[in-house]
Amino acid sequence: MPEADPLPPPPRAHLRDWLAGSRFSLTARILLINVIALGLLAVSFFYLDNYRRQLLGERFLRARSEVEIAADALATARPSDRRAQIAAIGVRQHLRLRVYDRKGDMIADSFALAPPSFTLVDPTAEPFLPRAARLLDRAMDMALGAAEVPAYSEPPVDTSDAWPEVRLSRTSGLTIVRQRTAPDRTPVITAATPLGRDGMTLLALQNTPDITQSVRDARQTLADIVGVALLISILLSLFLARTIVQPLRTLVRAAIRVRLGRDRTVVVPRLPDRGDEIGLLARAISDMTAALRDRIDAVDRFAADVAHEIKNPLASLRSALESLEKVEDPGLRRQLADIAAHDVRRLDRLVTEIADASRIDAELSRATFEPVDLAALAKALVGARESRGDNQPCQVEASLHGIGPAWVMGDAPRLERVFENLLDNAVSFTPPGGRVTLDITRSETRIVAEVSDEGPGIPFEARERVFERFHSLRPDSEAFGSHSGLGLAIARTIIAAHDGTLTARDRSDGRQGARLVVDLPASAPGVEP
Numbered sequence: 431m432p433e434a435d436p437l438p439p440p441p442r443a444h445l446r447d448w449l450a451g452s453r454f455s456l457t458a459r460i461l462l463i464n465v466i467a468l469g470l471l472a473v474s475f476f477y478l479d480n481y482r483r484q485l486l487g488e489r490f491l492r493a494r495s496e497v498e499i500a501a502d503a504l505a506t507a508r509p510s511d512r513r514a515q516i517a518a519i520g521v522r523q524h525l526r527l528r529v530y531d532r533k534g535d536m537i538a539d540s541f542a543l544a545p546p547s548f549t550l551v552d553p554t555a556e557p558f559l560p561r562a563a564r565l566l567d568r569a570m571d572m573a574l575g576a577a578e579v580p581a582y583s584e585p586p587v588d589t590s591d592a593w594p595e596v597r598l599s600r601t602s603g604l605t606i607v608r609q610r611t612a613p614d615r616t617p618v619i620t621a622a623t624p625l626g627r628d629g630m631t632l633l634a635l636q637n638t639p640d641i642t643q644s645v646r647d648a649r650q651t652l653a654d655i656v657g658v659a660l661l662i663s664i665l666l667s668l669f670l671a672r673t674i675v676q677p678l679r680t681l682v683r684a685a686i687r688v689r690l691g692r693d694r695t696v697v698v699p700r701l702p703d704r705g706d707e708i709g710l711l712a713r714a715i716s717d718m719t720a721a722l723r724d725r726i727d728a729v730d731r732f733a734a735d736v737a738h739e740i741k742n743p744l745a746s747l748r749s750a751l752e753s754l755e756k757v758e759d760p761g762l763r764r765q766l767a768d769i770a771a772h773d774v775r776r777l778d779r780l781v782t783e784i785a786d787a788s789r790i791d792a793e794l795s796r797a798t799f800e801p802v803d804l805a806a807l808a809k810a811l812v813g814a815r816e817s818r819g820d821n822q823p824c825q826v827e828a829s830l831h832g833i834g835p836a837w838v839m840g841d842a843p844r845l846e847r848v849f850e851n852l853l854d855n856a857v858s859f860t861p862p863g864g865r866v867t868l869d870i871t872r873s874e875t876r877i878v879a880e881v882s883d884e885g886p887g888i889p890f891e892a893r894e895r896v897f898e899r900f901h902s903l904r905p906d907s908e909a910f911g912s913h914s915g916l917g918l919a920i921a922r923t924i925i926a927a928h929d930g931t932l933t934a935r936d937r938s939d940g941r942q943g944a945r946l947v948v949d950l951p952a953s954a955p956g957v958e959p
Contacts, residue, residue, distance in 0.1 A: 478648050482645050489641060490619065497621040503519070513543055524548050526636070531628075531629070534590035539588075552614075553615075567642070568615070579611045581613075582610035582611060590631060596631050599622040599624060600629070616641070618636070618637050621633070744777070747770055750770040790920060790924065797844070799839040799840050800842070802841075803835045804870060805830050805834070806835065807842065811828075811850065812826050820853075824860045824863070827867050836870055836952070837952060838877050839928075845924070847920070848921040851920060855881075855946070856885070859885025860885050868881050872952065875951060876949055879950075881946045887943055893933070897918050897922045930950035931947075931949045932946065932949075
């Protein structure tokens with residue numbers, strides 16, 4: 431009996447040999463994996479876009495039918511019953527019906543005849559999750575290249591001229607359906623149709639948040655598909671990793687050298703057995719990328735802030751100097767010279783504080799913290815300011831409540847800088863004759879210092895922005911450019927380096943004014959170190 435021919439290998443073996451074989455380039459194998467994942471994503475995107483168009487198409491047909499049925503019902507009703515029927519149809523069908531006469535004036539509105547059957551959502555009053563969903567909606571529209579839909583807004587004068595669909599329906603005698611977008615990005619569908627033979631036009635408006643919710647549900651399906659695609663990609667990548675272990679090790683060494691600022695070369699050797707280099711590479715690249723990104727972002731932000739803040743005084747100084755050469759009047763020349771001198775002082779103060787702000791983190795990271803009596807520091811600081819006249823024209827008091835020493839671990843000069851900035855800020859806002867208080871209290875584990883003034887206070891929405899660099903919310907009576915907007919930012923940086931917090935609040939006694947609260951950990955529970 432002749433020997434049977436061997437059976438060919440199953441297709442799965444062919445695929446495995448193709449993926450792992452050395453005859454095919456690594457580029458071809460990676461391309462196959464990416465095509466699989468991208469193919470699934472592309473199909474999902476098209477599915478989502480088609481699904482949304484189908485929902486809108488069905489709702490357009492429904493809106494056309496509803497407005498035509500409503501128009502027929504109103505056309506056959508007695509004039510005395512029309513308003514009641516408009517209100518009833520609007521409530522029952524969740525529509526807003528408007529009727530315009532031959533001249534284009536609105537003669538009936540279902541929302542005026544009965545309680546509104548729906549309300550457009552105010553997006554600013556919604557919690558985080560709906561806002562995040564709208565951001566995803568916008569991102570999906572951009573990814574799909576969806577056409578921009580006009581925003582819905584109530585016209586200031588409600589006539590037929592405010593609604594293009596009403597004008598078109600009146601001239602053509604047909605039912606016209608249009609779509610707009612509500613403030614919460616849900617569809618608003620309007621349908622206009624002739625009403626009877628008197629030249630009147632009926633406009634029906636409905637909000638369809640269910641369409642948006644259906645699309646979001648479909649997006650969840652898309653996320654599931656992406657998850658499956660990601661799982662397939664991971665499995666294939668793990669299989670492929672066996673062929674690239676040595677290149678991974680080379681990439682790890684290169685990434686570390688890049689992060690340390692050294693030169694690097696990448697050599698792709700022959701493929702060894704698989705190890706744990708994938709995780710090591712991920713961590714090395716992540717650390718390198720994060721370090722580079724943080725440094726580049728910090729430099730870019732700081733450079734942009736400095737350029738913005740220095741530009742204005744430089745422009746003012748240049749203008750004053752250019753004008754000084756052309757002016758003959760001694761009084762005006764003296765005024766221009768004063769402006770130039772003020773701008774020079776402003777630039778000097780700005781550059782000094784910018785330099786201080788730029789190096790404060792590095793200095794605090796190298797500083798050795800020692801026990802500091804915050805109560806004694808505050809009392810001495812208030813006395814020194816009083817002797818220098820820095821508190822004028824206000825009265826500054828240090829209220830220690832008989833707590834005795836208030837020990838914290840810190841850098842005394844930097845903590846003094848914090849309270850100097852806070853008191854300068856409070857004095858600048860307090861009217862002449864007012865009072866600024868520095869209260870210090872102590873618990874078992876915390877030391878709390880509060881600087882309260884009698885100024886206008888800080889609006890709730892600005893209580894975080896006042897701690898941003900170069901943000902300045904100054905009183906109207908203060909000369910422009912007297913402060914750089916860095917004082918509170920520097921103070922918060924110093925307090926954060928001491929494991930504390932600096933926040934802005936209302937005064938605890940309910941009076942007008944601001945209260946800046948410094949909360950620091952006590953060095954020991956009420957015991958001097």
